[in-house]
Amino acid sequence: MAYPHEAASSGPQPAHPASDPEPTGSGPDARGPRLASVVVFVHDHDASADFYGELLNMKVTVRTATAALLVSRNGFQVxxxxxGSHAIHPTGHVGAHxxxxxxxxxxxxQRCERVLRARSDRVDTREAEGFTLIEGRDPSGLPVLVAYPGPDEVARLEIISRYYV
Structure with missing residues (x-):
């Protein structure tokens, strides 16, 4: 949903959160919902649990025959x-990618970079405006990206072209 002050443009525009109007019904301290969990469909949940547990410094708290739940120290869940091994991940379809x-x-x-280089067959590091992004692959071949510093420390002033071209 676009805000009324946003004009149509041919490309991505930097966000200016401080100047965006507050949504109706929110107070000055309202932040809105936070992301709490991510659901990832994988080929092998045991191999993926080991990978994500090491990379993201998370612990497996529940494991069944077909699923695993990992939780971080701050409560975020994966x-x-x-x-199955033959399921595909179609890029270009709707949904989170x-x-x-x-x-x-x-x-x-640096620890995340070491884990990705040791456990991923393809690793790419790129610099953007004020932050570094490393991309590797999980055991199912899905892209895994880690950035530093985060957007709470360095505002993102561009959209990385790989994700919208």
Whole structure:
């Protein structure tokens, strides 16, 4: 949904949250909902639980024959659902396709980079305006991205062309 002051444009525009009008019915301290969980369909939930547990520093709290629940120290959850080795992930269809994680600091970013380089067959690092983004693959071949610093520390002033071209 566009705000009334937004004009149509041919490309992505930087967001200016401080100048955006407050949504109706919100007070000055209202932040809106936060992302609490991500559900990822994977080929093998055991291999994926090991991978995401190490990369994201999360613990498996529940495991069934076809699913696993990982939880971070701050309560964020990753649900892994096994859908079999022949399931595909069609890029270009509607729905979430990428989740970008934020490292906790420069040391944590280096740790994530080491994990991705050790456990991923394709790893790419790129610099953007004020932050670094590393991309690898999980055991199902899904892209996994980690950035540092996060958007709460360095505003994102551009959309990385790979994700909208």
């Amino acid at each position: 649900y892994l659902r096994a859908v 990428y989740v970008i994680w934020t490292a906790d600091g420069p040391d944590d970013f």
